[in-house]
Amino acid sequence: MKYSNKLHLIKKIFVEKIKKNSRFNYPLLTDGYSSSDLQEASKVLLSGRLTMSQITKKFEEYFAQKIGSKFALMVNSGSSANLLALFCLINPLRKKKLKKGDECIVPALCWSTSLWPIIQAGLKPVLADVNLKTFTLDLENIKKKITKRTKAVMILNVLGNCSEMEKIKTYLNKKKIFLIEDSCEALGSKYKKKYLGTYGDFGTYSFYYSHQVTSGEGGMIVCNSKEDFNILKSLRAHGWDREINKKNIKNFNFINEGFNLRPLDITAAIGFNQFKRLSKLKSTRAKNRNNLIKFIKSSKKWNDQYSFFNPQKNLDPSWFGFPLMINNKSVKSKKSFLKYLNKNKIETRPIISGNFANQPAIKKYNIKYKKKDLKNSQEIEDRGFFIGLPTKILDSSKINKITNLLLNVNNF
Numbered sequence: 001m002k003y004s005n006k007l008h009l010i011k012k013i014f015v016e017k018i019k020k021n022s023r024f025n026y027p028l029l030t031d032g033y034s035s036s037d038l039q040e041a042s043k044v045l046l047s048g049r050l051t052m053s054q055i056t057k058k059f060e061e062y063f064a065q066k067i068g069s070k071f072a073l074m075v076n077s078g079s080s081a082n083l084l085a086l087f088c089l090i091n092p093l094r095k096k097k098l099k100k101g102d103e104c105i106v107p108a109l110c111w112s113t114s115l116w117p118i119i120q121a122g123l124k125p126v127l128a129d130v131n132l133k134t135f136t137l138d139l140e141n142i143k144k145k146i147t148k149r150t151k152a153v154m155i156l157n158v159l160g161n162c163s164e165m166e167k168i169k170t171y172l173n174k175k176k177i178f179l180i181e182d183s184c185e186a187l188g189s190k191y192k193k194k195y196l197g198t199y200g201d202f203g204t205y206s207f208y209y210s211h212q213v214t215s216g217e218g219g220m221i222v223c224n225s226k227e228d229f230n231i232l233k234s235l236r237a238h239g240w241d242r243e244i245n246k247k248n249i250k251n252f253n254f255i256n257e258g259f260n261l262r263p264l265d266i267t268a269a270i271g272f273n274q275f276k277r278l279s280k281l282k283s284t285r286a287k288n289r290n291n292l293i294k295f296i297k298s299s300k301k302w303n304d305q306y307s308f309f310n311p312q313k314n315l316d317p318s319w320f321g322f323p324l325m326i327n328n329k330s331v332k333s334k335k336s337f338l339k340y341l342n343k344n345k346i347e348t349r350p351i352i353s354g355n356f357a358n359q360p361a362i363k364k365y366n367i368k369y370k371k372k373d374l375k376n377s378q379e380i381e382d383r384g385f386f387i388g389l390p391t392k393i394l395d396s397s398k399i400n401k402i403t404n405l406l407l408n409v410n411n412f
């Protein structure tokens with residue numbers, strides 16, 4: 001029997017075992033790795049070299065070319081990609097750099113490691129509200145928070161969606177404000193034929209569990225400037241110039257400060273293999289999303305219990321999950337309803353992490369905000385949650401079960 005066939009059989013046995021032991025019948029992601037992903041990973045294991053090497057490099061080059069960016073650099077997580085973007089902007093090797101206390105606008109509906117790198121880099125985060133329809137920071141929200149000290153904006157392309165990126169980019173360019181696009185939840189989404197993540201000076205992606213490409217851990221950062229790319233390379237690995245200067249005089253030549261945020265070649269191998277079939281994964285998720293909405297809206301139990309997420313006009317979305325906004329009085333019992341879904345083996349998540357201004361750490365770091373300025377972010381936290389969108393087509397009996405459970409929201 002061929003090695004690939006053997007692997008396929010072994011995987012089938014393991015997947016059944018995992019399913020049996022899983023807490024959820026409908027987790028955020030089922031069976032995330034194909035046999036060929038595992039085969040690529042096992043080739044790396046058998047090569048004896050697990051650390052970052054040629055596969056990472058090949059993946060980076062392929063990724064940059066496909067996504068339409070000049071440069072791509074792989075790191076060990078989406079969080080690390082955000083960290084590198086911010087530390088690149090303040091780096092002494094950069095001609096035009098930000099300085100301590102410069103302001104960076106960030107949506108209140110954000111992930112922790114979209115916000116913390118701003119603070120870690122010595123900048124001042126300014127929390128802005130988001131658009132209630134798209135869950136993203138739009139131009140009006142940005143304009144409300146712009147001051148003379150605004151030097152950067154961190155946008156989050158939530159769950160595959162976006163704002164009017166061209167308008168935002170043009171506005172920020174005029175004002176000479178940097179744009180970082182946290183596209184950790186939006187790999188493969190295209191706005192006006194350009195991939196999300198490529199509108200910004202930096203675009204970041206995550207390959208964590210249940211994201212559009214999932215290699216366990218992993219992330220990518222893209223940019224178009226060679227100066228930035230070289231800074232990112234040195235920051236990723238200790239501050240040395242090994243990946244920049246081919247004719248470096250010494251093996252350990254430190255030209256910059258640095259971290260160690262390198263990925264493993266094994267995660268690159270899985271990520272690379274999955275990335276090659278991103279368009280298939282994307283279209284399957286889109287079909288599942290459309291079917292879920294169709295079944296919910298055509299059910300006898302349908303009574304406008306939910307609103308669905310609106311994709312931005314001109315967006316070809318690559319969905320991450322299936323968000324729902326509870327419409328009626330049941331909003332108050334959202335907590336007990338989510339417990340009910342969990343008890344019935346449906347895994348749920350908040351939208352990003354809700355209104356981040358409510359997190360205890362915000363007080364510790366003295367981040368000022370006015371509650372009334374963040375009404376939409378709060379409403380999304382109060383009414384919203386999401387469930388997974390599998391990368392295999394959902395059959396109608398499964399969709400019926402999920403629909404039935406979801407439409408019980410009024411009973412709480």
Ligand SMILES: Cc1ncc(COP(=O)(O)O)c(C=O)c1O
Pocket residue numbers: 077078079080082111113114156182184185205206207208218219352
């Ligand atoms: C918007 C956003 N940014 C950043 C991250 C961090 O990515 P990672 O988990 O790969 O560190 C996530 C994680 O899910 C995210 O949703």
